[in-house]
Amino acid sequence: MTGQPDTPPSPNAQHETATGGAPHSQRGRRQSGRAGRARPYLVRGVLSVITIAFGVWAGLQWSLISVNTDNRISQTSWAEEGPAFKVLILHGGRTLTIDDGLLTRLGGPNAVIGKRLQTKSLSTTARIDDRTIGLRWSATATKAVVVLALLCAIGAWRTRAAFSRVDERR
Numbered sequence: 001m002t003g004q005p006d007t008p009p010s011p012n013a014q015h016e017t018a019t020g021g022a023p024h025s026q027r028g029r030r031q032s033g034r035a036g037r038a039r040p041y042l043v044r045g046v047l048s049v050i051t052i053a054f055g056v057w058a059g060l061q062w063s064l065i066s067v068n069t070d071n072r073i074s075q076t077s078w079a080e081e082g083p084a085f086k087v088l089i090l091h092g093g094r095t096l097t098i099d100d101g102l103l104t105r106l107g108g109p110n111a112v113i114g115k116r117l118q119t120k121s122l123s124t125t126a127r128i129d130d131r132t133i134g135l136r137w138s139a140t141a142t143k144a145v146v147v148l149a150l151l152c153a154i155g156a157w158r159t160r161a162a163f164s165r166v167d168e169r170r
Helices: 015-017 024-062 100-106 139-170
Strands: 068-080 085-090 095-099 116-121 125-128 130-135
Touching: 015 100, 024 095, 024 139, 085 100, 095 100, 100 130
Parallel strands: none
Antiparallel strands: 068 085, 068 116, 085 095, 116 125, 125 130
């Protein structure tokens, strides 16, 4: 007799001996803890890339670089997005939100009404009737993408700071 009460062996006794005494459930929690801390970074990283990609896509749309159309412009108007944008309303009802500088290069709001606009997707030229106009990435689009990238970076920094505070408490 060793003086200890008779206790049945633990169901994890064989595993505890093989792993140095740590029960399987505790060992699993330690591993998932590391992976659990990395998951928010991964999710936010993927969301940041998607957000910035949509910003680039919007910039390509505003400059007509990614637009494919062959239609007449029936009217122009101010865009709800703000004073830096205008709307071209094509025959048939399709609307294109474009950069204000592009509308100026096309000839202005009154000069384009009734004219035929031709663009091909991923082309850097557009035709308005028989005139060719060069399309370029707009300064407004650059500002929008930079702001999106900064907001994503701030979100990543805040996530890192929040998780380091959680780790300090442990």
